[in-house]
Amino acid sequence: MKKAATVLLCAVIALAAAGCWSSGDLNEYAFVVGVAVDQGSTPDNILLTVQVAKPSGFKSTINGGGGSGEDAYWNISNEGETLFNAVRGFTHESGRKLDFQHNTLLIYSRDIAEKGLWDCMDLFVRDHEFRTSTWVAITDEKAADVFEVEAGLETLPAVEIDKMMDSQQYTSQSYTTELLDFLKRLKSDTTAPLAPIISIRGEGEDRKIHISGAAVFHKDQLIGELSDLETRGLMWVTGNVKSGILIVDCPCGQGKVELEIFQAKSSVTPVLKDGNLSFLVEIKEKGNLGSQTCSENLASTKKLDVLSKRQNEAIKTEIEAALKKAQELNADIFGFGEAVYRKYPKQWKSMKDQWSEIFPTLDVEIKVQSDVYGTGNITKPVN
16 A cells, blocks of 8 residues: 555654744755646647645644645646656746655646657656656546545545545456556557546536546557446456455346455466467456345355356456457557467567557457355345
C-alpha cells in the first residue's frame, strides 16, 4: 500500500503543531501531491496544474480553526511549450520552489493521451524529484478539474484519489498502474500500455470522483478503453485479480447469488503446433458465498457445485469479453507476445514484425476451475 501521502500529511501536521513550519529551509518549498497535464491554449503548448499542500490549512485544523479542504491545498496552473518550461514558470506565481518528491498522482487528459504521451513523460522519469511509484491515470475531463472536486474523507483531493487507487483491488474492475510499470509497457515491442480512467460524476457540490475500467494505448497513443467487466477479464488473465464480487443466478432460478472472490491464480501458455500459434489460459479461483436473494438453502455439496459451474461461466465470460475488445483494438493488453518470446525465442524472431497481423486472429482456449467452499456465518438463508 502506498504511504507517501500519509507520510507527507503526518510531516505537515507535526511541523504545524510544533510551530516549526517557518524554520529552516522548509519555508522555501511547496510540496506537490498531484500533477495534471492538459492541452494548452495552442496545440504546441501544455497546461500543467499541480496541487500543493498548504501548511496553514493543516495548522488551522489542528488548532480548532475549522480548516476545510479548500484551506489545506492550492491548485496552481501554468502553461509552457514543454513540461520543464511549465514547471519553472511557476516561479512567476509562487514564492516557494515546487517540491515533487511527495507527489503520488499523474493525470493526463484524453486529448493529450490521444496525441501521444512521450513528450509529456520524459521529465517525470528523468528528474530525480519525481517518483516512479506515482499513479498514472487518464481522464475524459479537463485534468485540472479533477483537483477541484472536493474530497470525501481526506483533506486533499489528490490524497483521496491516491487512496482510491489502492482500494481498486477490492473489485478488480479498474487497472491501476504506476509510472514505472506504465513505462515498461510503453517500451515493450508488443504489450499495450494501460491506465485507469478517472471521471467526475454529479453536479455542483454533489460532484464525486469515480475510477473505473482501463484506457488502452497503442505505443504512447490512447486508442480505446475497457469496461469494468472487460477490465476484470484482462486481470483474470494477467493474475491481478485480488478480490471482487461475481453475481450469478440462484440454482432455483429465482433471485441472485453474490460470490466473493477469495483467491485467484492464472497461467498463460503459448502453444506452437504445425506452425500454428494458439494460447491456453487457465484460471484457478476460490470463492465464498457472500449473499443471496433467493430463499433456497445453498449449503449443500450439490448446490455449491452448481454455483461453482456458474462461477466458471461468469469468469470465462469476462475473459472472452476482454479478449474480443483487445482483438478489435488490435492491442495485446495481455502480454501474449512477451509469452511467445519467452517460450519460443527463435520462432519469435519471425513473428515479431507480424504480431499486429497475428494477434487479432489468435485462437485462445480458456479453462476455468473454481470452487465455492464457504457460506459465511450462516448456512440457511435469512428469509
